[in-house]
Amino acid sequence: MADSPTTPSYPALSVPSETGNGYPEPYAEPSSGRIKRKLGNHGGITNFGVNHVTLPAGCQSSLRHWHTRQDEFVMVLTGELVLQTDAGERALGPGDCAAFPKGTGDGHALQNRSDAEATYLEIGDRAEGDEVDYSDIDMAVRWIDGAEYFVRRSDGSVIQKA
Numbered sequence: 385m386a387d388s389p390t391t392p393s394y395p396a397l398s399v400p401s402e403t404g405n406g407y408p409e410p411y412a413e414p415s416s417g418r419i420k421r422k423l424g425n426h427g428g429i430t431n432f433g434v435n436h437v438t439l440p441a442g443c444q445s446s447l448r449h450w451h452t453r454q455d456e457f458v459m460v461l462t463g464e465l466v467l468q469t470d471a472g473e474r475a476l477g478p479g480d481c482a483a484f485p486k487g488t489g490d491g492h493a494l495q496n497r498s499d500a501e502a503t504y505l506e507i508g509d510r511a512e513g514d515e516v517d518y519s520d521i522d523m524a525v526r527w528i529d530g531a532e533y534f535v536r537r538s539d540g541s542v543i544q545k546a
Contacts, residue, residue: 392427396436399426407447408534408544411521417443420506435506439465439496445506448491448519453511456484458494463502465494470519486511491519 399421405412417440424434439445448468459481467474467482470490476482484492496502516525517537524537525546532546 394426396421396423399423399436401438405446406546408523411447411518411523414444415446418445430510432507432509436461436503437506438501438503439463439494440501441496441499443496445494447521447523448493449516450484450489450491450519451486451508451511451514451516453486453514454508455486456492456506456508458482458484458507459505461503461505463496463500464498465502465504466497468493468495486514489517491517 401419401421403417403419405415405418407415419438419440421436422433423436424432437445460476460478462478465476467476469492476494482492484490494504513527515527518524522536522538523543524535525532526535526540527533528535528542534543534546535541536543
């Protein structure tokens with residue numbers, strides 16, 4: 385965990401950022417420019433995550449995915465994003481929210497197709513044993529011997545440690 389503040393309040397942009405994702409090649413590129421600040425971790429929160437995410441122009445949040453045990457929620461702060469789900473695409477702007485209940489099988493991702501950066505808050509619980517399925521590719525995150533791995537859904541073969 386990053387250095388915790390001495391008071392419960394702190395500027396979001398003072399929290400150290402991480403750029404990119406942990407996806408194996410060849411899947412890393414679409415969200416390689418994503419900038420994430422783990423606001424909740426910085427404040428010592430352990431039961432759920434709160435992240436401030438910046439998507440530069442042309443970047444996406446993640447591969448389209450869904451969680452088996454974790455609910456997710458996003459709220460757009462600035463810019464324009466396109467939400468992709470099984471129902472199709474929907475434009476989101478400042479103040480728009482999207483909720484992704486666990487276990488639905490409906491993968492989601494956000495894309496920034498504009499010429500300017502966009503920011504949003506991402507909130508999710510930290511459900512033990514949560515696994516992830518990627519809707520458009522043969523990949524999932526599974527627990528094997530107490531660790532998370534990217535695996536092929538088709539045969540369960542390990543791609544790499546998550």
